[in-house]
Amino acid sequence: MEESMHVGEQETSLQDQSYHTIRRKIVYLDYKPGEKLGVKQLCDDLDMGRTPVREALVRLAQEGLVRTVPQSGTYVSPINLTLAESACYIREHLEDSPVYAKMQAGIEQLDRAIALQEKAMAEEDRIGFFLSDNLMHHMIFSIACRSTVWSWLEETNADLERFRWLRAATQVLDNQDIVNEHKQIRRAIAGRDPIEASFLVSKHLHMIFRNQTEVLDQFPEYFETSKLR
Numbered sequence: 001m002e003e004s005m006h007v008g009e010q011e012t013s014l015q016d017q018s019y020h021t022i023r024r025k026i027v028y029l030d031y032k033p034g035e036k037l038g039v040k041q042l043c044d045d046l047d048m049g050r051t052p053v054r055e056a057l058v059r060l061a062q063e064g065l066v067r068t069v070p071q072s073g074t075y076v077s078p079i080n081l082t083l084a085e086s087a088c089y090i091r092e093h094l095e096d097s098p099v100y101a102k103m104q105a106g107i108e109q110l111d112r113a114i115a116l117q118e119k120a121m122a123e124e125d126r127i128g129f130f131l132s133d134n135l136m137h138h139m140i141f142s143i144a145c146r147s148t149v150w151s152w153l154e155e156t157n158a159d160l161e162r163f164r165w166l167r168a169a170t171q172v173l174d175n176q177d178i179v180n181e182h183k184q185i186r187r188a189i190a191g192r193d194p195i196e197a198s199f200l201v202s203k204h205l206h207m208i209f210r211n212q213t214e215v216l217d218q219f220p221e222y223f224e225t226s227k228l229r
Helices: 002-027 039-046 050-063 081-094 097-102 104-122 126-143 147-156 158-169 175-190 194-209 212-218
Strands: 066-069 073-076
Touching (some): 002 039, 002 050, 002 158, 039 050, 081 147, 081 158, 104 126, 126 158, 126 175, 158 194, 158 212
Antiparallel strands (some): 066 073
């Protein structure tokens, strides 16, 4: 009985590992929208068996990140800009002013996120900058005792993350502007000014789609209106 439970836990762990690895590769465009994903190819890439890979693809299909075309195969889904904008809207309205009354004790965590972002910028570490940007917003939710909400958002914001990563790839962004806006948010929180902090967060999140036209022009085939190749 104990051996059976151990095997079951091991299989679940492999499935989770396979799922998170493929999902991360989709978000960071190692697997591009419209790209065909063969099970054998994925098994080779991940050095895993067919069962955890197949089960991971089922989970990713439920999220809408992959889709199966009958008699053709499984493909990475195009980016749905409507879903990306909806995820941004939800984030904007959850990082609202009532949060900041609880956040004075968390200034050090925000400082750490900003320091990591500046370090990544100095080292021209694009992934590090992207992750530290997310960390800043994660800390806002965590300090406000809303880590569970952040986990929910992470499970539903893959299209937003893919859009943000593409936007970074266009090199139309000024990373220093992003850091400066984070510092302004931090100062408003430290100054116990929830109205200003809420305004700055809303303005900052609206920046996500500031360069939407450039992204769409440069990667038109990655979006929902594109056909699978």
